[in-house]
Amino acid sequence: MHQMAHYQGTHRPSRHLTRRSFLAAGAGLAATSLSACPGASDAETAAPRPDLTRPTSLDDAAWAHVRAQFILEPGTAYMNNASLGMPPASVAEAVAAGYDALSREPLRGKTELGRTIAGRVVPGLASLFGAEPAEIVLTRNATEALHMGAVGVRLQPGDEVLMTTQEHPAGSRPWDYRATHHGVKVRKVFIPSPFETAEEVVQLVEEAFTPATRVIAFCHVTRGGHLYPVQQLCALARERGVISHVDGAQAVGMFPVDLHDLGCDTYSASLHKWMLGPMGTGVFYVRAGARGRVDSAFAFDATSDAPAYQPPGTTGLPVQAALSASLDFIETVGIDNVAARTRRLSDYLKARLAEMPGVTLLSGPTPATSCPGSTIFELEGVDAVEAVTLIAERAGIHIDEHQRDGHNAIRISTHVYNTTAEIDRVTEALDRLRSTPS
Ligand SMILES: Cc1ncc(COP(=O)(O)O)c(C=O)c1O
Numbered sequence: 417m418h419q420m421a422h423y424q425g426t427h428r429p430s431r432h433l434t435r436r437s438f439l440a441a442g443a444g445l446a447a448t449s450l451s452a453c454p455g456a457s458d459a460e461t462a463a464p465r466p467d468l469t470r471p472t473s474l475d476d477a478a479w480a481h482v483r484a485q486f487i488l489e490p491g492t493a494y495m496n497n498a499s500l501g502m503p504p505a506s507v508a509e510a511v512a513a514g515y516d517a518l519s520r521e522p523l524r525g526k527t528e529l530g531r532t533i534a535g536r537v538v539p540g541l542a543s544l545f546g547a548e549p550a551e552i553v554l555t556r557n558a559t560e561a562l563h564m565g566a567v568g569v570r571l572q573p574g575d576e577v578l579m580t581t582q583e584h585p586a587g588s589r590p591w592d593y594r595a596t597h598h599g600v601k602v603r604k605v606f607i608p609s610p611f612e613t614a615e616e617v618v619q620l621v622e623e624a625f626t627p628a629t630r631v632i633a634f635c636h637v638t639r640g641g642h643l644y645p646v647q648q649l650c651a652l653a654r655e656r657g658v659i660s661h662v663d664g665a666q667a668v669g670m671f672p673v674d675l676h677d678l679g680c681d682t683y684s685a686s687l688h689k690w691m692l693g694p695m696g697t698g699v700f701y702v703r704a705g706a707r708g709r710v711d712s713a714f715a716f717d718a719t720s721d722a723p724a725y726q727p728p729g730t731t732g733l734p735v736q737a738a739l740s741a742s743l744d745f746i747e748t749v750g751i752d753n754v755a756a757r758t759r760r761l762s763d764y765l766k767a768r769l770a771e772m773p774g775v776t777l778l779s780g781p782t783p784a785t786s787c788p789g790s791t792i793f794e795l796e797g798v799d800a801v802e803a804v805t806l807i808a809e810r811a812g813i814h815i816d817e818h819q820r821d822g823h824n825a826i827r828i829s830t831h832v833y834n835t836t837a838e839i840d841r842v843t844e845a846l847d848r849l850r851s852t853p854s
Pocket residue numbers: 498499557558559560584586587635637638639663665666685686687698
């Protein structure tokens with residue numbers, strides 16, 4: 417069973433399955449959906465995918481074989497990874513193969529997929545994120561995990577939760593829920609966008625603590641790409657006996673994350689963004705030492721020894737098991753290498769934007785304040801939401817807006833699959849848009 421290789425716990429990246437070999441393997445269901453996809457005939461005639469290896473420099477040429485792992489339609493450039501990552505072909509194939517296995521022999525398929533999740537996916541994620549397997553559970557996304565954390569923290573009416581003005585609704589709404597239903601007080605600390613230094617953020621949060629503060633909730637990386645000093649903020653919380661609840665949706669998969677080192681109590685992340693996992697995957701972490709203060713959102717009979725954080729019921733096993741292919745991909749390329757390459761690309765983008773009249777760059781000024789992959793900026797006279805549509809229509813380039821934090825900003829998020837040529841293309845398209853906005 418060629419296409420089941422991912423489910424045996426191997427770290428080896430999968431070989432390319434052409435449409436023909438997929439059909440030969442009898443994957444009828446997947447083949448039907450593949451043939452319905454535009455570009456399926458391109459895939460049939462395309463050259464075999466090269467082996468994935470760790471690139472040895474940061475230049476485009478050294479990443480060409482990485483780019484070749486993706487099946488994006490020719491002519492389209494995808495720079496909206498912060499919204500939804502574009503999985504490599506191996507991940508799409510692993511999802512299809514998982515459903516295929518379930519359809520052929522449901523009982524065996526379920527057992528094999530469950531084995532992959534328990535034996536490869538959870539330990540692999542724990543190892544990548546510097547945690548113990550027992551400290552993490554899989555979720556459908558970061559939003560679900562953030563909610564599980566927020567409703568799980570033991571709080572009394574009048575207890576205070578500090579969050580920042582830069583939270584994503586996925587991070588703030590669960591606390592609004594607790595305010596409405598449980599009398600918890602939510603206070604928002606204003607953080608400027610961009611901020612100049614990490615110390616500025618630490619100081620603003622430190623000054624906002626009161627004797628009633630029980631939780632601080634903040635992003636590792638905000639939706640707009642601002643990088644927070646997580647370790648220092650968690651240390652502030654720990655010194656005061658306060659729970660630290662971190663939103664890592666925009667962090668994991670973009671650069672190395674070591675949860676024990678960060679010292680947070682809970683951490684929630686999407687795996688379908690920078691980890692390039694299949695859509696509908698996320699993770700929830702509770703530090704083992706924090707189990708006595710964070711209840712399961714579901715199980716009435718959970719204990720600190722058996723915390724039962726796992727969302728109950730039937731889950732998308734093929735989707736979760738296909739995270740093994742995302743792990744293979746990230747491990748082979750190297751997470752440090754992913755960070756360096758994405759930083760190289762966004763530095764290049766920033767340099768191109770700096771040459772363009774009418775651009776105000778809104779990303780943090782240093783690597784300590786801005787993440788490697790996302791860049792935000794305003795373009796004089798251009799509405800960001802309209803710009804996103806026009807750039808897609810006119811140039812076939814997918815970007816996003818960031819009309820938050822007081823900005824009318826455009827967000828460009830670049831992952832390892834992007835190239836400097838695509839960045840030239842988007843900056844040229846933006847320049848044309850500036851001169852002919854409608
Ligand atoms: C900072 C942040 N937190 C949470 C989320 C929600 O992620 P998901 O849709 O995977 O739940 C997002 C999504 O863009 C985000 O940017």
